[in-house]
Amino acid sequence: MAAEGLRPERGAAGPGGGTRADGRPRGDLRAYPEIRADRAPWTLMYHSVDAYQEDPYQVTVTPERFVRQMEWLRRSGLRGVALGELLRAHALGRAAGLVGLTFDDGYADLYHQVLPVLERYGFTATAFVVAGRLGGHNDWDSGPRKRLLDREQIRRLADRGVEIGSHGLEHRLLPGLPAEELALEAGRSREQLEDLLERRVSGFCYPYGAVDAAAAAAVRDSGYRYAAAIAHSPLTGRFALPRSFVGERDDGWRLRAKQVRHRLRGLRVRSDEESAR
Numbered sequence: 001m002a003a004e005g006l007r008p009e010r011g012a013a014g015p016g017g018g019t020r021a022d023g024r025p026r027g028d029l030r031a032y033p034e035i036r037a038d039r040a041p042w043t044l045m046y047h048s049v050d051a052y053q054e055d056p057y058q059v060t061v062t063p064e065r066f067v068r069q070m071e072w073l074r075r076s077g078l079r080g081v082a083l084g085e086l087l088r089a090h091a092l093g094r095a096a097g098l099v100g101l102t103f104d105d106g107y108a109d110l111y112h113q114v115l116p117v118l119e120r121y122g123f124t125a126t127a128f129v130v131a132g133r134l135g136g137h138n139d140w141d142s143g144p145r146k147r148l149l150d151r152e153q154i155r156r157l158a159d160r161g162v163e164i165g166s167h168g169l170e171h172r173l174l175p176g177l178p179a180e181e182l183a184l185e186a187g188r189s190r191e192q193l194e195d196l197l198e199r200r201v202s203g204f205c206y207p208y209g210a211v212d213a214a215a216a217a218a219v220r221d222s223g224y225r226y227a228a229a230i231a232h233s234p235l236t237g238r239f240a241l242p243r244s245f246v247g248e249r250d251d252g253w254r255l256r257a258k259q260v261r262h263r264l265r266g267l268r269v270r271s272d273e274e275s276a277r
């Protein structure tokens with residue numbers, strides 16, 4: 001199976017796995033061990049939170065709905081946290097009661113609409129920003145133009161506890177790209193964000209949720225500690241974490257159904273892995 005090389009427990013080395021010259025495990029491997037598909041913690045995927053007229057790609061949730069969704073999490077005994085924090089808690093067996101909150105593309109409304117709500121609830125989140133488009137617009141798709149976070153807003157978000165991850169340099173579809181372009185999208189974007197933030201960037205998010213074994217290996221080899229995908233697949237694990245899409249129609253009942261579906265899909269991937277052995 002193509003996923004084999006991505007699993008440190010099966011002997012793959014690289015920045016996320018293996019041992020150091022002194023024979024001890026790499027620090028980041030201990031911080032983020034491999035994640036079994038049936039144990040992947042539940043993570044929500046948002047894009048934009050704003051009022052809107054049209055939303056052909058369903059990337060926008062209104063601020064009113066967003067508050068109701070955060071309220072539902074709180075009443076359900078769940079605290080929204082950044083994905084990096086969720087994975088550290090998971091590694092320590094302390095992820096019960098936590099749910100990952102992620103925001104793809106880095107829309108400027110994250111600063112104005114999302115951050116005040118997160119702070120009111122005592123939640124955090126991860127923003128996956130497109131490193132080559134900071135301060136620009138979402139010109140990779142044909143829908144309504146939306147402003148993206150600029151450099152100063154990203155720095156301030158990080159200072160206020162929002163984890164900043166990379167969503168690539170140009171929001172390109174990674175599967176099928178030559179190795180050197182994969183390395184640029186993953187590695188160069190990370191360097192640019194680390195220069196901006198003066199801190200380590202640990203998380204990557206595949207544009208369009210599209211991941212194959214080569215893309216996941218490029219992300220791992222670029223020094224990330226984890227990567228977010230969308231769907232469950234044979235690659236599901238630390239470098240292809242599944243997430244549940246959240247949209248404007250998602251009330252508490254639908255969110256609960258998505259939580260159950262996340263669990264069932266993880267169990268199915270795990271049972272496929274076991275029967276393939």
Ligand SMILES: [Zn+2]
Nearest residue numbers: 104105207208
């Ligand atoms: Zn995106």
